Amino acid sequence: MLISTSLVSISCAYHGFGRAPSAAERRQPRVVLIGAADENARGVDGPVIVDVGGLIYGQLYEQEVPVERHGYMTNLLGDRAVQTIEGYAKSREPFLLSLHFTAPHWPWEGPDDAAESQRIKDVFHWGGGSLRTYAARVQSLDANIGRVVQALDASGLAGNTIVVFTSDNGGERFSDTWPFSGMKEELLEGGLRIPSIVRWPGRIAAGSTSEQVMATMDWMPTLLAAAGTSPDAAYPSDGEDLGPILNGRAAPHPRKLYWRHYAGSQRAIRDGNWKYLRIAGNEFLFDVVADPRERANLKNREKDVFGRLRGDWEAWNEPCCPSGSDRCSSAILAAASPIAMASPTQRLQIRRSACPRTDDE
Numbered sequence: 001m002l003i004s005t006s007l008v009s010i011s012c013a014y015h016g017f018g019r020a021p022s023a024a025e026r027r028q029p030r031v032v033l034i035g036a037a038d039e040n041a042r043g044v045d046g047p048v049i050v051d052v053g054g055l056i057y058g059q060l061y062e063q064e065v066p067v068e069r070h071g072y073m074t075n076l077l078g079d080r081a082v083q084t085i086e087g088y089a090k091s092r093e094p095f096l097l098s099l100h101f102t103a104p105h106w107p108w109e110g111p112d113d114a115a116e117s118q119r120i121k122d123v124f125h126w127g128g129g130s131l132r133t134y135a136a137r138v139q140s141l142d143a144n145i146g147r148v149v150q151a152l153d154a155s156g157l158a159g160n161t162i163v164v165f166t167s168d169n170g171g172e173r174f175s176d177t178w179p180f181s182g183m184k185e186e187l188l189e190g191g192l193r194i195p196s197i198v199r200w201p202g203r204i205a206a207g208s209t210s211e212q213v214m215a216t217m218d219w220m221p222t223l224l225a226a227a228g229t230s231p232d233a234a235y236p237s238d239g240e241d242l243g244p245i246l247n248g249r250a251a252p253h254p255r256k257l258y259w260r261h262y263a264g265s266q267r268a269i270r271d272g273n274w275k276y277l278r279i280a281g282n283e284f285l286f287d288v289v290a291d292p293r294e295r296a297n298l299k300n301r302e303k304d305v306f307g308r309l310r311g312d313w314e315a316w317n318e319p320c321c322p323s324g325s326d327r328c329s330s331a332i333l334a335a336a337s338p339i340a341m342a343s344p345t346q347r348l349q350i351r352r353s354a355c356p357r358t359d360d361e
């Protein structure tokens with residue numbers, strides 16, 4: 001199976017092989033990735049353009065070319081995604097569409113909040129937003145995801161297209177992370193748990209669920225495997241192929257996952273049902289299956305498990321780029337705003353200048 005090597009983002013002009021696809025290629029699965037990511041842009045009446053150190057923050061790009069678009073950002077992204085799907089429906093080429101909606105993210109504007117958009121001078125407007133606004137944004141997000149799925153159905157591509165809906169971190173501010181505690185910027189389960197919804201007709205049973213522990217890094221090897229290939233041996237993935245789990249051929253198995261976050265010098269490791277967490281200098285051991293709200297600290301009752309997981313995290317972290325208050329992480333944090341809406345090349349340049357040890361994206 002083959003998926004086009006062209007990464008198609010709705011903020012980039014789509015392109016194909018430059019040749020007619022073979023009959024075998026036309027039968028291969030397409031992939032649509034849908035996510036809510038940290039791509040801050042103005043929601044109404046186009047982006048706010050601010051020059052930050054020679055970079056344009058709030059600028060939209062098609063490939064490396066700055067463009068200007070007017071409208072509600074969620075709708076603009078939905079429009080471009082539908083156009084991309086319709087283009088590939090005509091060419092019958094395999095494709096990868098990576099669609100990252102900004103909603104429900106800062107700034108807090110609904111589809112009808114044009115006046116609010118003009119009032120806001122800073123993306124991080126702490127005096128704005130409400131549950132009503134948040135609901136309107138989620139409804140708009142949902143409607144545009146529906147437009148993408150309907151475009152696949154109408155074009156006859158749905159039966160051979162993998163659709164993945166997911167996010168990058170737990171909710172914040174107006175979101176409800178029940179039954180978990182914590183939120184974005186925290187390594188509590190409320191900051192780590194995200195939705196993962198997959199549609200692949202004929203391969204993944206509709207309405208099925210999985211108890212498998214998964215991480216976003218698993219999607220790359222999973223989709224490559226679906227295309228009949230694998231990561232370059234020189235650049236192995238940290239994730240694993242979820243295909244056998246998703247299609248019911250394999251049972252769930254234990255995973256060991258690691259996290260660290262500069263805020264509060266947080267660190268966490270999940271090994272099976274156990275989770276070690278350190279946040280603001282306080283250490284915890286939780287059974288996150290029996291206690292998903294992370295209320296019962298078992299570090300004194302399960303000292304051996306606590307010590308083993310803490311040691312495993314230290315060993316994993318040893319070769320990593322410094323975090324917390326160290327130069328590397330602090331420099332990247334300082335560059336976070338211009339990274340948000342820089343072009344792909346500019347993003348990489350910012351990361352390299354902030355931390356020479358940061359790997360290429």
